[in-house]
Every structure is written in C-alpha cells, then in structure tokens.
Amino acid sequence: MRYDSITDAIGGTPLLRIDPAVTGLRTIDLYAKLELLNPFGSVKDRAAWNMTRAALPEAVRRGDTLVELSSGNTAKALALIAGMHGLPFRSVTNRMKVPEVKDLLLLLGAEIEELPGRAECLDPTDTDDPLTRIHRMLSEAESGYLHTDQYYNPLNVEAHLTGTGPEIVRDLDGRAPDHFIACVGTAGSSTGVAAVLRAHNPAVQVLGLVAHKSDFIPGIRTIDEVHEVGLFDPGTYDGIASVTADQAIDGMLTLVRRCGVLAGPTGGGAYYGALRHLRALEAEATGDGPAGSGSTDAGPTGSGERRTAVFIVCDRVESYLGYLRDRRPELFNQPPRPHSVASLTPAELEAARVVDVDAARKWIAEDHPLVVDLRGPFAYAALHIEGSINIVDELFDELLHGGLPFGRRQPVLLACPIGEKSVRYAALLTRMGHQDVRSLAGGIIGWRDAGAPLVRD
C-alpha cells in the first residue's frame, strides 16, 4: 500500500474474530473492530480528519488555531493534523488525568489549557461553566480558531456513517451483525455505526457502554455525564450499561494477553460489556444458566443459525500504563496498595461520617478541624472555605500511601465538589485508623448553595 498522506491511511481497519475458546460463547461469533490500528492510534482519527478536512484550506489561509475541548485521542489526532498543515493546536480541557497523554500532546506541539469543569465549583456569582464560555467564544465567526466541536459536530458522526459502519457490513459479507456494542464518549462512533447497521438490519441490538458512576475510564463518560453530550441520543441504543474500571481492565487484559490485541481500557470495557451481555443472552436462550455448561451449536433462538456481534477497540494500551499501575500495581511487580478507594466495602462506605453544612460550620467554629479541599487548584483559588488547605484528589490519593500531612488524631473535614469523593476518602482514612474524619455532604457546591461563606485567594 502506497500513500501520499498519512491521513489516507485512516480507516479500513480489520475486523477480528475473537477466538471462541477465549470468549466461551457457543452460538455467537464476537468480532473486534480494531480502531487502534488507525495511524494516529484511535477511532478518533476518523472523526478528527472528517471534522477538519474540508475546513483546512481556509483555516490555513487565515492562519487559524485548531482548537478542541479534548484531552485525549481527538486532541492527539488533531495535534498531528494541525502540525501537518503548519497550524497551531490548542487543547482546552478539564484537568488532564492521564499524564502520558498530556506529555504526548506537548511532544506533538499542542498548547494545553486546563480548566476546571462545572462540577469543580468556581465562583458562585458566575453561573457559567468556563468550558461553556470558551465554547461560546470559539464558535463566534472570525474568532481566529477552527473549533472542531466534537461533542456537537455532525461530521463526527458522519465519519462513522461513511467509514466505520460500512466497513463492518462489508467485512461481514454485506450483513449487519445481530449485536453491536460500543463505549460512549462523544457518542460519534456508536451513533454513526448504529445507523448504518440498522439500515441493513433493523433488528440489530445496540448496547452503549459507559463508565460506572463516579468511576474513571479514560475516554468515555459516566452515566451521569453522557446526557451532557450534544450528539447523544438515547434512541440510538437498545440499552445502556455501565462497566467499572476494574472490569474494563479485566477485559483489556484478556484482549492483550490472550488475543494479541494491544487494546486500551475502553476496548477492554467494550469486550467485557459485550461478553457479559452475550453470555446472558445465550444462557437465557438455552435456559441452561451460565455459558460453559451444556453444549449446542444452535443459535440463541434455537434456529441453528450462528449470530454475530461486533464491538469497538478504540485505542491502544501504551498511553495508560500509569493509570493501570495505580489500579493494578501487582501487574507491574509492585506491592498492592492497601489504601485504595476501590477496596472499600459497602459497609465501610456506609459507616463513613458525613456532616451537612450547618453541622460542618459548627464543628469548624468549635473544634477547628483541618479542612482539606480536594478540588483542583484553579477552583480552589477561585473560592474556598476560609482556612482550608488544598490537596487535589489525585495527589491526596498518592499521599495516602505514607505521606499525609496530618496525624491520625487530627480531626479532618474533607470537601470535594459534590461530596462523592470525600465520603470515600473519609471511609478510607477511618479504616486506616484516623480517629475523626468527616465528609462535607454536598461538597463545596452544597456549601455554596447553602449560602455559607467562601473566600478567594
């Protein structure tokens, strides 16, 4: 194959049948669409190129800056495309949570602007999320920016209507699969592919996968966040299910270690979610409990026809080594981290001490606990509880392993944006022997909404 431009190598990715000996499925062939083999490394190469291709000549003439609200694969692809055309690229994002991706973007020449999101709670007199304000500014004509706007841009979906979807049908000999399973980030890939598959087979079952509530799987949304995405239409999916970060890593390990596919966590999440779903269908259809018991070659309907399912492997594992080391140190020959939030039991969580705003104010006034604000530095600088100290949650997580700046007898009030993270850390510190750690119910947003005082740096 010979190309004049690397962008000509985008798309045309393989559809790989996963060995039934690995899946344990008896009646369904499961295929992986290997989007990790795109030249910039992910499914987002397609969207990035489709959103810029037509606009680039004019952007080059004007000397625009390419800009996108992305800290991941879209930013990576756009940084490369911008570089090829001699344009600057700026990534505007909430806190970058995957350090390798940030380093890679810097290496590619991207400018990175990190801002807190709405959930971080900034200035109460400013009801606008800074990202929303930036979004509005970028969309103005003559702004000097080419804003690709991936969360709203129909060209994102179109990339998969014209590329990914038809490729799947072609590789299945002109037939759509019976099941399609995809993780949802911007919803571009799942929306585009689902539309193509439905046109070929109206009965196709589409399962969208999101990260489990307050779990973090880089690249996709949680069930609460997905509704904020402009391209997300619940009607696209026959079902939405969630996977935990742990399940995504388990799926990823199977793909990496048993299938020779260097998938990242969302590919693993899609595999895990697909298999869980398909095994349940097989068990239901054959009425014999979990897959693996009994044996028949009949389809789940008993028709004798084998069924097919396709999931997407969005990107590659190499960018997530730090993410994986944090969650599974044993994979890297490191000792397990006993003080991890993931190891909390429901009973420990239940037992964590939570105080509402009034009780917290009284406690602060009377006993002067150390107030630890777990938000990002930008949000903390904008407004915080007087006398509090700022330890951003990722750092707090690190400090749990031997470096906390307070002793076990020190009373501590933990505050995060909405009280979800702080309650976990309160439970963990209690398990670690800290005598009086409480979590602020509703977090800084709750504090603000109750009209309690906040100060600015």
Ligand SMILES: Cc1ncc(COP(=O)(O)O)c(C=O)c1O
């Ligand atoms: C790693 C990863 N997986 C999955 C997705 C989901 O793709 P989409 O944005 O098309 O929903 C993304 C999107 O950014 C991603 O970066």
